[in-house]
Amino acid sequence: MPEWPLWEVFVRPRRGLSHTHVGSLHAPDAALALRNARDLFTRRQEGVSIWVVPAAAITASSPDEKDSFFDPAADKVYRHPTFYEVPDGVQHL
Amino acid sequence: MYGNDFAASGGELLDQVADAERELRAAADRSVRGGSDEETYFTELVAADQKIEPRDWMPDGYRKTLIRQIAQHAHSEIIGMQPEANWLTRAPTLKRKAILLAKVQDEAGHGLYLYAAAETLGVSRDTLYDLLLAGRQKYSSIFNYPTLSWADVGAIGWLVDGAAIVNQVPLCRCSYGPYARAMIRICKEESFHQRQGYEILYTLAHGTPGQKEMAQDAVDRWWYPSLAMFGPPDTDSTHSAQSMAWKIKRFSNDDLRQRFVDMCAQQATVLGLTIPDPDLRWNPDRGAYDYTAPDYAELMEVIRGNGPCNRARMANRRAAHEDGAWVREAAAAYAAKHAAPAAPTAEAVHA
Numbered sequence: 001m002p003e004w005p006l007w008e009v010f011v012r013p014r015r016g017l018s019h020t021h022v023g024s025l026h027a028p029d030a031a032l033a034l035r036n037a038r039d040l041f042t043r044r045q046e047g048v049s050i051w052v053v054p055a056a057a058i059t060a061s062s063p064d065e066k067d068s069f070f071d072p073a074a075d076k077v078y079r080h081p082t083f084y085e086v087p088d089g090v091q092h093l
Numbered sequence: 094m095y096g097n098d099f100a101a102s103g104g105e106l107l108d109q110v111a112d113a114e115r116e117l118r119a120a121a122d123r124s125v126r127g128g129s130d131e132e133t134y135f136t137e138l139v140a141a142d143q144k145i146e147p148r149d150w151m152p153d154g155y156r157k158t159l160i161r162q163i164a165q166h167a168h169s170e171i172i173g174m175q176p177e178a179n180w181l182t183r184a185p186t187l188k189r190k191a192i193l194l195a196k197v198q199d200e201a202g203h204g205l206y207l208y209a210a211a212e213t214l215g216v217s218r219d220t221l222y223d224l225l226l227a228g229r230q231k232y233s234s235i236f237n238y239p240t241l242s243w244a245d246v247g248a249i250g251w252l253v254d255g256a257a258i259v260n261q262v263p264l265c266r267c268s269y270g271p272y273a274r275a276m277i278r279i280c281k282e283e284s285f286h287q288r289q290g291y292e293i294l295y296t297l298a299h300g301t302p303g304q305k306e307m308a309q310d311a312v313d314r315w316w317y318p319s320l321a322m323f324g325p326p327d328t329d330s331t332h333s334a335q336s337m338a339w340k341i342k343r344f345s346n347d348d349l350r351q352r353f354v355d356m357c358a359q360q361a362t363v364l365g366l367t368i369p370d371p372d373l374r375w376n377p378d379r380g381a382y383d384y385t386a387p388d389y390a391e392l393m394e395v396i397r398g399n400g401p402c403n404r405a406r407m408a409n410r411r412a413a414h415e416d417g418a419w420v421r422e423a424a425a426a427y428a429a430k431h432a433a434p435a436a437p438t439a440e441a442v443h444a
């Protein structure tokens with residue numbers, strides 16, 4: 001029998017926080033993936049909401065591209081407020 | 094509950110887990126400027142205590158060592174459910190039964206976290222599972238000993254989970270990210286395992302003379318096999334140096350064994366039970382307890398498959414896997430049926 005598909009599991013720990021990746025599991029379909037995720041990752045009330053995503057649906061950037069992919073942001077220091085000189089005496093800026 | 098000392102040592106372990114988690118975050122903030130080639134970059138990341146992640150380049154040996162170690166660890170969690178499951182239906186009270194069920198369920202969870210961590214290295218869970226069932230991958234030798242009385246459940250929690258924690262807390266700092274994160278999660282859950290075992294033994298040791306005798310008998314049988322859980326002595330340990338260089342392993346087998354002995358010697362006095370080692374005594378020069386080493390020849394025999402329960406454990410595992418086939422097939426059939434609804438026609442969509 002072919003292996004059940006892999007699902008990535010994200011849990012929102014508390015209201016107001018983002019869902020965070022906690023791990024993965026195998027399940028035949030989304031409904032069972034959700035139930036298994038509840039039993040596996042929230043046995044001690046670790047979350048108030050769970051997302052399960054088919055692992056195959058995730059497209060990831062490659063670590064080999066770490067320079068070329070993210071470098072364009074490196075020379076744009078003017079995106080940070082600390083780039084700008086604030087004249088003495090100005091308030092609330 | 095039983096004096097501050099025990100609480101302190103349980104607390105210390107949890108503190109170490111919390112420290113590992115903090116360090117993981119702190120290391121993530123330190124940037125490592127990529128080396129000239131992938132191997133240099135790998136070495137620099139490990140040196141900076143940063144984590145290696147699944148899609149990073151890594152040496153073949155690093156990958157293979159991790160797969161072997163994580164798989165063996167996962168198998169141990171799964172097979173390790175059997176000795177305690179033996180007492181689930183005969184727990185003395187409903188409360189003890191509920192607690193033991195929760196503990197055994199945790200062990201199943203630990204197995205799943207670890208199989209998932211191994212899978213990030215490019216091996217499938219089914220493959221690892223087949224290797225276990227074919228006897229080509231091992232699990233911890235400790236689970237090949239029988240649980241003869243209810244007190245054994247206490248001794249397993251105190252000594253076996255205790256030894257596992259001493260072994261596992263340093264793994265929270267392992268250089269491989271998915272393994273380190275799984276271990277942090279596991280160690281947080283483990284401390285209740287050790288405490289529930291200790292509580293069982295404490296209750297028996299302070300009960301009737303017969304109950305105390307039962308507790309002592311369990312400790313007598315589990316002590317040396319628990320010491321053997323740390324593996325062969327450093328002089329005979331084969332993969333240690335490389336694993337240490339890769340920061341997969343942080344302490345030697347004998348260092349961890351010593352740490353465990355020192356913890357237990359104190360905890361046993363609070364229990365009022367005796368550790369079955371006439372040579373166990375504090376050595377002020379070393380600042381540690383002297384103790385009798387476990388029988389490593391016996392350890393090798395058990396690893397070779399000749400412990401008291403090796404065949405029964407594997408037979409049970411195979412039977413459970415085969416008997417559960419219909420559940421897996423039914424779930425797959427149900428998923429297939431619901432995955433293929435009649436595709437809506439264009440008209441239907443725009444209606």
Ligand SMILES: [Fe+2]
Binds near residue numbers: 203279
């Ligand atoms: Fe465990």
Ligand SMILES: [Fe+2]
Binds near residue numbers: 200254257286
């Ligand atoms: Fe445990």
